[in-house]
Every structure is written in C-alpha cells, then in structure tokens.
Amino acid sequence: MPEPHLRAADADRAAAVTRLDQGLTDGRLTLAEYEDRAARAHTARTYGELAELTADLPRPADRPRPVARAVYGGPWHGAWGHDLRAAWAGWATTAVVVVAVWLVSVVATGDLRYPWPVWVVGPWAVALVARTIGARRRGQPGT
Incomplete structure (x- = not known):
C-alpha cells in the first residue's frame, strides 16, 4: 500500500x-x-x-478457502467451480423421477411409443459428459 x-x-x-x-x-x-x-x-x-x-481483516490472499471448496473441491471438482459429482447426482435424481413418471403414464395408458424422458435427461447428460471430458483434458486428477 x-x-x-x-x-x-x-x-x-x-x-x-x-x-x-x-x-x-x-x-x-x-x-x-x-x-x-x-x-x-x-x-x-x-x-x-x-x-x-x-487492518483487522485478512487480505484476499490470506483468506482461508471457503468451506464448500475445501470439503467438495476434491478430484471431482470440475469446470466453472462446480462439483461434478453433485452435477451427476442431480442428473441421476432427475432421470429417476422423470422415468418413473413416464412408466406410470405407460402403465396407465398402455402407450409406449413416445419415450419423452429422453428429451429431459438426454441433452443434460450430453452436457455433463462434455464437462467431465473437459475436466479430464485439463488434467484435473481423478476426474
């Protein structure tokens, strides 16, 4: 200063x-x-x-890592500061819910022709796969 x-x-x-x-x-x-x-x-x-x-506040370089980063910033820590494991868990949870809803509608109507859950979870899965591959290419260990 x-x-x-x-x-x-x-x-x-x-x-x-x-x-x-x-x-x-x-x-x-x-x-x-x-x-x-x-x-x-x-x-x-x-x-x-x-x-x-x-004077009694730590400088930005002296500040400890945030707790979320310290706990979740392991080898699955991916692009844009997001946790890849949590992203995949969110996708899997959503996939289970929409497939369950679809199966209930199939049982109720007997119509299997239109598997609409693919439009919900498919593009999201493609984005997550790309992000995971990108994290591996950047050399993040364990991804």
Whole structure:
C-alpha cells in the first residue's frame, strides 16, 4: 500500500468497501461494524484512513478457502467451480423421477411409443459428459 499520508482515490475507497463487504459476508464484522466502517471508507481522504478500516481483516490472499471448496473441491471438482459429482447426482435424481413418471403414464395408458424422458435427461447428460471430458483434458486428477 502507498504511504499512509497520500490521498486515496475513489477506486481505493471502493476497494476498501469491497474488503469490508467480504468481512461482513464471512462473518468477521457485525452489521453495525460494517455500516460504520463503510461510511468512514466513503469519506476517507488518505490511504492511512482506509488502512485503519481493514487492518483487522485478512487480505484476499490470506483468506482461508471457503468451506464448500475445501470439503467438495476434491478430484471431482470440475469446470466453472462446480462439483461434478453433485452435477451427476442431480442428473441421476432427475432421470429417476422423470422415468418413473413416464412408466406410470405407460402403465396407465398402455402407450409406449413416445419415450419423452429422453428429451429431459438426454441433452443434460450430453452436457455433463462434455464437462467431465473437459475436466479430464485439463488434467484435473481423478476426474
């Protein structure tokens, strides 16, 4: 950070408020603390004033990994920050439900000609297969 006596710009004040936002989101600040600090950040004139407001908050590089990422970010962790195992589980659950509905309608009507569940789960399966293959090509271990 530049010298504390130098004047801060609007972008510096916005960056400080962003850190305060994250502190509130992480549960490091109460709502009252956040409101007070954010108001002071908007009126801060120097880097030193901004530094005081965020001194007790971890810098973005120091922040621990989010719990969801730490727990689920294993070898099945796929593209766009999503968990491939959860994506496949969602697909399988949906497939079971729509096939069950279709089977009930087949039993009720006796008409097997139109297997409509393929239009629900088919394109989704193609997208998941492509995503899984993409994760393997990127070299994510265990995918």
